[in-house]
Amino acid sequence: MxxxxxxxxxxxxxxxxxxxxxxxxxxxxxxxxxxxxxxxxxxxxxxxxxxxxxxxxxxxxxxxxxxxxxxxxxxxxxxxxxxxxxxxxxxxxxxxxxxxxxxxxxxxMARTFQNIRLWKSMTVFENVLIAKHMKRTSNLFSATFGGNRAEEKRQRDEADALIETVGLSDVRDEPATSLPYGKQRRLEIARALATDxxxxxxxxxxxxxxxxxxxxxxxxxxxxxxxxxxxxxxxxxxxxxxxxxxxxxxxxxxxxxxxxxxxxxxxxxxxxxxxxxxxxxxx
Amino acid sequence: MKQNEKKVSWISFLLVLAFLGLVFWLDQIIKPTNKMYMLMTVLQKGSVYALAAVSMNLLNGYTGLFSLGHAGFMLIGAYTYAIFTIPSSARDTVYQYFDAAIRISFPELLSNSMGSAGTVLGVAIAVIFAGLAAAFFGYLIGLPVLRLKSDYLAIATLGFAEIIRAVFQWQKLGPITNGSNLLKNFMRTSLFKLKVGDTKLVFSTFVPVLIATLSIIVIVKLVNSTYGRAFKAIRDDEVAAEAMGINLAKHKMISFTVSSFFAGVSGAMMAMVLSIAQASNFKAAMTYEILLMVVLGGIGSTSGSVIGSFLFVAASEWWLRGLDSGKFLGIEAPGIFRNGFRLVVFSVIIMIVVLFFRKGIMGEREISDLFREKKKAKGAAR
Known part of the structure; x- marks a missing residue:
């Protein structure tokens, strides 16, 4: 202990x-x-x-x-x-x-699920990127009218870096559900890690x-x-x-x-x- | 990759600009007496429904909230717009049986000091006001209703929409809503004309198309932003979305309120296009029509909703008219082609479309994807 x-x-x-x-x-x-x-x-x-x-x-x-x-x-x-x-x-x-x-x-506190719960209509990259939403500082208006370019870019870069680290770069733009089971697990863990x-x-x-x-x-x-x-x-x-x-x-x-x-x-x-x-x- | 995205947005931007230019030009050359004026009617009504459908799609398609309260929010928008643009000279004829309580007309107020620019600004303010009023009621209704899910949410919103309609027809509210009588004589599309020098410019179709275009661009921007992504996450898997730090109540409320806002704007457009506002027009059937356009176009596709709305309006108002009046595609058969037959054919067409396009015309794709896919294919060829 x-x-x-x-x-x-x-x-x-x-x-x-x-x-x-x-x-x-x-x-x-x-x-x-x-x-x-x-x-x-x-x-x-x-x-x-x-x-x-x-x-x-x-x-x-x-x-x-x-x-x-x-x-x-x-x-x-x-x-x-x-x-x-x-x-x-x-x-x-x-x-x-x-x-x-x-x-x-x-x-x-971030978690994964027993029966994998990825966002089905989205790609690997988007799955990780959305988990970054929580960390935003932009409000609805600045996000809609492009006032958060820097933050958006930072989120995208961070998501890319994370995907690289967990070894999913080769499937970055594939639909999340098209991955083999093992990689879906890996992605779910990566998504949880995206919330820091x-x-x-x-x-x-x-x-x-x-x-x-x-x-x-x-x-x-x-x-x-x-x-x-x-x-x-x-x-x-x-x-x-x-x-x-x-x-x-x-x-x-x-x-x-x-x-x-x-x-x-x-x-x-x-x-x-x-x-x-x-x-x-x-x- | 980045360069490609930029190109796609440039192409989309230029296409939209070209479309607006075309509409402006058509507005000048096609007069109401022209045989082709039906095209303008379709463009006007189509843009009203396009915005309504896109805003409904924001809820049903992107956030996964099955809501059927759209007609109610459009009604609020239509009435707000109408009430605040009735000129003082016409007010007493409109409010025949009541003593009008709201005596402000934005276009009139501003045109007194700013001329025709004031009129334009006044209309714009009234439209935004209509959206805000709908958004406010959307927020209030959302508080209790958004705790519900799927079918229950649909029933609750449908109920609220009917309540709104009943309240607006209530005689006691007559000084504001004119009771069950209609509102008229407010700023409508047929009045949207401007004299620049010696030439008289017509904006009857351009204005509704412009409002719809701007609103849809805002919705598209929202959908593509970090908030839009969160909405999609909620649609795909609520439990996962919440576990990843997305506050469900807050995001559902944002989506619901924004959708109500644009429903209100489309209601205001509806009022200016039809040149009347009457609560009994905004029945649940209107919501179903909009839902049908969303489904026809493809749930979760903005361009699909737009295409669906224009096709729907064009088919029901224009192309199939002949089925009701005896002559269709050169065939004269007054015995069959009479009142009501159009709706029969229309229903059959819709069934066929839904059978062959299971996910709607566009599925979940967008028109802008067309340029994108081409680019990708080129890259692969190299």
Whole structure:
């Protein structure tokens, strides 16, 4: 654990309850700057839900998320949930902070999606360029009437540079959806990087990839961390990839965290082997 | 690459200029008594619908918001324009049953001090005012409505458009809107004439075409700007757009308000071309017609919307007229070619077009792409 570095993300007691189902129960984690942290767990363990809470897609039923030293999300059981709340730590949090995903992205959190979500009608270049929209300083009028030429040019140059860095220059003007799967993933990561994030969240980056592509991706993620100085939080099923690049791992099962530690510790953990690497259907 | 883009915009610019020149020339030589005057009517009405269709396309095609409130915003534009350009001498005859509440006429006010230049400026101000009024109501309606998606948004906007129409016909608002009676005698295209020295210049068609052209250029510029790209991102994938830092509520509102603004401008043009403004003209059917033009031209293509509108207007107002009046393409058959037959043929044509051009005439391409593709092919040959 790199405790000497500042904490980039702190999740405290996050509980997400849908109706009577507790999808994530009392989940806490920390990530320090420059780390690669993985969340693993069997299907339906609540990994993606936890992810969606951190990125602002869902407001948690209870709990708090602190990002880059700033409290960004906090909620407590309110309204209908007040009576029906099944989780723990009720009453510990009293604030209500529920930003939309774009606000969190503006603070420096960028994500990719499990089922690739590129803008389908657009080229590789445009996909990266649009992610630069957030960084604009021009208003509607100056943008429409060409008062932002310099900014426009800078955005285009930055997008081109980024495409070059991630190795997609040869397909720059191809429609995004015409790329092979591995390159679409790469593009989605490049698009997230275009927002200049401090924390990059990857939701199953190796899903649907063949072994060759997975090896390339593993190398790519390592490169990104070093080149762009980002911290990375990822959800993954491919054990090879996770054990290879993660500094630390959190293991979820049925919504609760059952273990956390270094890859070596996790590989030796009895509980994890039972729940995940053992005789479950999806192993 | 950059050089190429510059060339494309130059060619487009020159083409637009040539078109405006042609319209100006036609305006001088084709008098209302001329047999070819139908062409001018088509140009006038076509430019009204072209702007309406392009502004609807900004919402439906580029931002992916399926809105059907266009007729309502056009109505606001038409009324605002009409009310603020009725000369004081005509006001009492127009507001027969009411005591007119708004007693300002921009063209009149400005022409008192600036002559005919003031009239021109007054008309321009009234048109912009019409757009602003529509944009303001667009903003208010957008606040609750833009939380909805797809079909629900369509129904809600359609409902609001009908409410607007009902309110404008309300007798209690008579001093402003003239109740359910029509507004007339305001600045209309047939009055757009200017005496320069000894020659009398006519601008009856040129003015609406010019307003439409300028407005469409602005919309194209917006669509190609960073905001336009954000709109397209929202259309393609809202979740991804939000995750990439695009504020959905804000951008949808921008698109909706800008679209309403230009709908208002096209409403003002509609008023000046038809020389009347009456709320009962702006029914939902008008929105459907505009939607049809957008779909015919190609959702997500500005040039498609323009082509679609002109073809639609030309076919329904001009080329197929004979089907209603007994003689079509030299065939005389009063038994078949009588009132209403035109609409039958028209519907069939539309069905055929939609069957053969699944994505509309232009798909998602633009006319300017034609020059671009040629250039590319040349480069490849080398």
């Amino acid at each position: 790199r405790k000497d570095k500042p904490c980039i993300l702190r999740v405290e007691d996050v509980t997400m309850q849908f109706g009577g189902v507790v999808a994530v129960n009392n989940f806490s984690m920390e990530e320090y700057e420059g780390e690669i942290v993985a969340i693993i767990g069997p299907n339906g363990a609540g990994k993606t839900t936890a992810f969606n809470v951190i990125t602002g897609v869902y407001a948690p039923t209870n709990g708090r998320v602190t990002f880059d030293g700033r409290k960004v999300i906090e909620n407590f059981p309110r309204g209908k949930m007040k009576k029906g709340y099944l989780g723990e730590n009720a009453g510990k949090y009293t604030d209500h902070l529920e930003p939309t995903p774009d606000k969190l992205t503006a603070l420096g 994030p401090k924390l990059l969240l990857l939701d199953e980056p190796a899903a649907g990839m063949n072994p060759q592509e997975t090896v390339e991706l593993t190398r790519f993620i390592g490169e990104i961390r070093d080149q762009f100085h980002v911290s990375i939080l990822l959800i993954e099923h491919h054990m090879d990839l996770v054990m290879d690049i993660s500094d630390r791992i959190y293991v979820l099962d049925f919504g609760s965290m059952i273990a956390h530690g270094t890859p070596v510790e996790i590989q030796a953990n009895e509980k994890v082997i039972d729940a995940y690497l053992g005789v479950t259907d999806d192993a």
